[in-house]
Amino acid sequence: xxxxxxxxxxxxxxxxxxxxxxxxxxxxxxxxxxxxxxxxxxxxxxxxxxxxxxxxxxxxxxxxxxxxxxxxxxxxxxxxxxxxxxxxxxxxxxxxxxxxxxxxxxxxxxxxxxxxxxxxxxxxxxxxxxxxxxxxxxxxxxxxxxxxxxxxxxxxxxxxxxxxxxxxxxxxxxxxxxxxxxxxxxxxxxxxxxxxxxxxxxxxxxxxxxxxxxxxxxxxxxxxxxxxxxxxxxxxxxxxxxxxxxxxxxxxxxxxxxxxxxxxxxxxxxxxxxxxxxxxxxxxxxxxxxxxxxxxxxxxxxxxxxxxxxxxxxxxxxxxxxxxxxxxxxxxxxxxxxxxxxxxxxxxxxxxxxxxxxxxxxxxxxxxxxxxxxx
Numbered sequence: 001x002x003x004x005x006x007x008x009x010x011x012x013x014x015x016x017x018x019x020x021x022x023x024x025x026x027x028x029x030x031x032x033x034x035x036x037x038x039x040x041x042x043x044x045x046x047x048x049x050x051x052x053x054x055x056x057x058x059x060x061x062x063x064x065x066x067x068x069x070x071x072x073x074x075x076x077x078x079x080x081x082x083x084x085x086x087x088x089x090x091x092x093x094x095x096x097x098x099x100x101x102x103x104x105x106x107x108x109x110x111x112x113x114x115x116x117x118x119x120x121x122x123x124x125x126x127x128x129x130x131x132x133x134x135x136x137x138x139x140x141x142x143x144x145x146x147x148x149x150x151x152x153x154x155x156x157x158x159x160x161x162x163x164x165x166x167x168x169x170x171x172x173x174x175x176x177x178x179x180x181x182x183x184x185x186x187x188x189x190x191x192x193x194x195x196x197x198x199x200x201x202x203x204x205x206x207x208x209x210x211x212x213x214x215x216x217x218x219x220x221x222x223x224x225x226x227x228x229x230x231x232x233x234x235x236x237x238x239x240x241x242x243x244x245x246x247x248x249x250x251x252x253x254x255x256x257x258x259x260x261x262x263x264x265x266x267x268x269x270x271x272x273x274x275x276x277x278x279x280x281x282x283x284x285x286x287x288x289x290x291x292x293x294x295x296x297x298x299x300x301x302x303x304x305x306x307x308x309x310x311x312x313x314x315x316x317x318x319x320x321x322x323x324x325x326x327x328x329x330x331x332x333x334x335x336x337x338x339x340x341x342x343x344x345x346x347x348x349x350x351x352x353x354x355x356x357x358x359x360x361x362x363x364x365x366x367x368x369x370x371x372x373x374x375x
Contacts, residue, residue, distance in 0.1 A: 107366040109325045109350035115178030121168035154185035173197035177326030187222035194323040216248045236269040255285030259299045309340045328370045
């Protein structure tokens with residue numbers, strides 16, 4: 001690729017005229033050089049961009065005048081050049097601003113991980129991330145165990161008692177920067193997102209299986225036609241017999257979103273109900289339940305280790321980051337009006353994600369566990 005071609009590419013990028021594939025090329029170049037030498041000045045980076053970007057394009061098969069890069073080649077180049085497997089295509093209807101390069105940051109915040117507190121029926125607590133593998137506790141005929149991969153399960157040791165007058169409840173809660181996976185006594189699998197909690201009986205006795213949720217969780221419910229599984233969250237009830245679904249019921253988000261991946265789900269609230277099909281999302285907000293089709297991969301991206309943004313504003317993005325990195329978000333000046341789309345690994349330091357957001361001219365500074373966002 002000739003120098004003039006590189007100049008044309010950069011000029012089109014700054015005017016918002018590049019394709020998503022070309023955006024990925026420019027941005028992967030930027031992140032590579034930010035990683036190789038984070039102390040490069042803005043001017044040094046600009047002086048180096050023609051030669052280095054041209055070399056990157058040539059290595060993955062750029063043509064002399066018109067760039068033709070397959071999605072496979074883009075993915076391969078990003079795997080080679082981006083640290084920690086970040087994949088992010090920034091899109092916007094408005095022309096993007098010139099890349100804003102922040103000064104080197106001495107502070108950073110590590111990503112979250114498997115952290116949760118289990119509160120037993122007697123009020124005692126267990127820090128699951130530091131608990132030893134094996135038996136954690138016994139409640140009635142149920143033993144609570146921690147597997148080598150950290151997963152928590154409830155297992156019968158004799159015969160599950162029925163007709164007990166006293167129902168023993170456990171509560172699992174994740175902090176900001178935490179997530180955890182559980183297997184309930186009926187075999188239902190639960191993935192609990194950050195800053196969430198679920199209250200459930202040690203044994204599902206009676207005619208239904210009932211749990212209470214705050215925050216977000218993904219469920220793979222064990223089928224039992226005789227005992228419907230119900231999830232209660234902020235005035236909404238989701239009822240299933242056996243299926244896969246996600247509920248997002250954070251108090252700081254708008255509405256409660258229930259998304260179905262497999263099976264059938266009945267969503268009820270305030271005397272209304274809707275039965276949704278796989279690929280649909282029921283949103284309970286302002287006293288109404290609205291059903292729409294959604295991108296399932298986007299909804300469960302958190303469970304699979306990614307942030308997924310789809311034309312989100314800065315506040316929506318920062319709420320997700322705050323929960324996963326356990327930080328407080330503050331804003332200085334007028335809120336940036338940019339919108340963000342793309343996918344980013346949750347297994348990277350916060351500064352790397354903020355560097356990606358800087359492509360939209362989002363300025364920031366890290367002050368301990370506080371992120372200050374500036375326009």
